[in-house]
Amino acid sequence: MNNRDNLPIKGNKLKQILYKYYYALLLIILAITVFSLTYRLGVAPIKDWDEARHGVNAYEMLKNNNYIVNTFNYENDYYNLKPPLSYWGIILGFKIFGYNLIGFRAISVLSAFLTIIIVAVFSYKRFGRIASLVSVMVMATSIHFLQFHGARSGDADSMYVLLFTISIMAAINSYYKKSYIYITGLSFSLAFLAKSWHTMAIVGIVGLYLIITKLILKFNWRQWLVFIGCSFAPILVWALIRVRYDGFKFIDAMIRYDLLSRTNSSIEGHTGPWYDYIVDLVVYYRWYIAVFILLLFILIVSQNIRYAIKDNFNEFIGLIIWVVLPLVLFSIAKTKLAWYIFPVYPPLALLIGWMAEYSIKSFRRSVYPVILCLVIVAAGGLYEYKFLNYIRTEPADVFENYLRDSRISLDKYTSYVYRPTQVEGTDWNQRNVFALELFKDGKAKDGGIKEFLKTDKDSILFLDNNDASLKLIKENNLKIVDSNSNIISVVKQ
Incomplete structure (x- = not known):
C-alpha cells in the first residue's frame, strides 16, 4: 500500500505548498462542487424520457404504496425495465425534501458528491495529495457526467456510477486486504438493482x-462463496419478490429488450x-485529454513514467482496465447512448491526478510546475464556466412552470387532465406527465380536445x-378557471 504522505517533501516549492495546504484547497474545490451540483437544481427543467419516466415511476410507487412494481400513468411499466433501487432513492428524496425537483434530484446529487469524495480519498491514499487535488478537480468539472442524465438529473446513472466506482475501487484494494472483495460484490449487486445489465x-x-494480478488464485473457497453471495443474493431476493406480482413478464422483458435488443440492435434509433464514444470524449473532455497527453509527455521525457507505474502497478492496471473495457464493450453494443460511458470518468480523473503527482515532482525549478499547475x-x-453557463441558459418549460406556480387544485376534477402540445395535439410528453403528478397530483390522459x-x-x-385557443373556448362554451401568459385552464360549463 502506497501513501505519499510518508515520503519526504523536497524539491520545488509548489509541491510543498500543495501538500501543506491540501485540506484547505480540497475544501475550496468541494465547496465549488457543492455549488455546481445544487445551483438552480429546483428550477432546472425536467428532461423528457428517462428523467421524467424515472420521476413518474418513483412518484407512483409512493402513491401506490408498492415499492417493487414501477408504473407509468398508474399502469405497469414494461418500458423502463430497471430494478427499483434508483426509484427508492428518489422516494427518499421526496420524503426528506418534499414533492419538488430538489427532492427528486437530491439522491443523484448526493451520489455524485460521494463519488467525488471517494475519488479524493482513493487518490490521496494511493498516489498522494497533489493527485487527490487534481483528481477531485477533474472529476468535479467533468461536465458530461454533471449535465444531462448525470449528477443533477433524476436518472439512475449518478447512483450507478457511485456503486460502480465503489465496486472497482474495492477490487483494487482487495490486492492489499482480501475482504474488500466482498464490498466489490455487494456494490455490484446494488448497481444492478439501480441500472440493470x-x-x-x-x-x-x-x-x-x-486474472492479471493473479488475485484469482489467492482466494479460498469460503471467500469465493461469500463473494458470490454478496454479488447475487440481493438481486435474487428482488427477483423472487418481483415475480410474485406479474410472474416473469418484467424479468423476461429485461432480458429480451434491455439486454439482448440493446446489445444486438440499435433500438429507438440510438446508433x-x-x-x-471516442467522439463523445473528444467533445466533452478534450482539454483534459490534452492535459493527459501533456502529463504523459513530461513523465516520458523525465523518465519518471517507469517509477510511477512501478510504485502503483496494481492501481495502474486496475485504472487502465476500468477505462478501456467499458469503452470497448459499449462500442461493440449496437445501441449507443452518450451516458453509457459515465463510469469511465472516475478512473480518467484518477489517472490524470496520478500523472500530475509524478509530473510536478519531476521538476526541480518552481516555474515549470507552476506553469503546469x-x-x-x-x-x-x-x-x-461552461457548466454554469449551461445551467443558466437552459430553456424553461412553460407548462412545468405554470403547474409549479399555479394555485389551481385538480381534486374536484378527479385528476383527469388533458393537455395537447398545441391546440390540435392529443398526447402528453413524459416531462409534463411527471410535472402534473409532482406539482398537482394530477393524472394525465391522452386524447386532446x-x-x-x-x-x-x-x-x-x-x-x-x-x-386559436380563445376561439376554441368560445366555440365550445368552455369556462376559463385559471391562466397566465402561456397556459389557459378550462372546464366544461
Whole structure:
C-alpha cells in the first residue's frame, strides 16, 4: 500500500505548498462542487424520457404504496425495465425534501458528491495529495457526467456510477486486504438493482483485474462463496419478490429488450459508429485529454513514467482496465447512448491526478510546475464556466412552470387532465406527465380536445394561451378557471 504522505517533501516549492495546504484547497474545490451540483437544481427543467419516466415511476410507487412494481400513468411499466433501487432513492428524496425537483434530484446529487469524495480519498491514499487535488478537480468539472442524465438529473446513472466506482475501487484494494472483495460484490449487486445489465461491465473489469494480478488464485473457497453471495443474493431476493406480482413478464422483458435488443440492435434509433464514444470524449473532455497527453509527455521525457507505474502497478492496471473495457464493450453494443460511458470518468480523473503527482515532482525549478499547475487549473476553470453557463441558459418549460406556480387544485376534477402540445395535439410528453403528478397530483390522459369534450367526468383541459385557443373556448362554451401568459385552464360549463 502506497501513501505519499510518508515520503519526504523536497524539491520545488509548489509541491510543498500543495501538500501543506491540501485540506484547505480540497475544501475550496468541494465547496465549488457543492455549488455546481445544487445551483438552480429546483428550477432546472425536467428532461423528457428517462428523467421524467424515472420521476413518474418513483412518484407512483409512493402513491401506490408498492415499492417493487414501477408504473407509468398508474399502469405497469414494461418500458423502463430497471430494478427499483434508483426509484427508492428518489422516494427518499421526496420524503426528506418534499414533492419538488430538489427532492427528486437530491439522491443523484448526493451520489455524485460521494463519488467525488471517494475519488479524493482513493487518490490521496494511493498516489498522494497533489493527485487527490487534481483528481477531485477533474472529476468535479467533468461536465458530461454533471449535465444531462448525470449528477443533477433524476436518472439512475449518478447512483450507478457511485456503486460502480465503489465496486472497482474495492477490487483494487482487495490486492492489499482480501475482504474488500466482498464490498466489490455487494456494490455490484446494488448497481444492478439501480441500472440493470449495464453492470456487466463491472464483471468484466473485476474478472480481468483478478486474472492479471493473479488475485484469482489467492482466494479460498469460503471467500469465493461469500463473494458470490454478496454479488447475487440481493438481486435474487428482488427477483423472487418481483415475480410474485406479474410472474416473469418484467424479468423476461429485461432480458429480451434491455439486454439482448440493446446489445444486438440499435433500438429507438440510438446508433452510431464504433468510435462514437471516442467522439463523445473528444467533445466533452478534450482539454483534459490534452492535459493527459501533456502529463504523459513530461513523465516520458523525465523518465519518471517507469517509477510511477512501478510504485502503483496494481492501481495502474486496475485504472487502465476500468477505462478501456467499458469503452470497448459499449462500442461493440449496437445501441449507443452518450451516458453509457459515465463510469469511465472516475478512473480518467484518477489517472490524470496520478500523472500530475509524478509530473510536478519531476521538476526541480518552481516555474515549470507552476506553469503546469496553471494549465490544469485553467482547463478545470473553463469546464466550470461552461457548466454554469449551461445551467443558466437552459430553456424553461412553460407548462412545468405554470403547474409549479399555479394555485389551481385538480381534486374536484378527479385528476383527469388533458393537455395537447398545441391546440390540435392529443398526447402528453413524459416531462409534463411527471410535472402534473409532482406539482398537482394530477393524472394525465391522452386524447386532446376531442376526448375532453366527449368525457362525462369532470375534467380540465390545458391549452396554450393564443388566439386559436380563445376561439376554441368560445366555440365550445368552455369556462376559463385559471391562466397566465402561456397556459389557459378550462372546464366544461
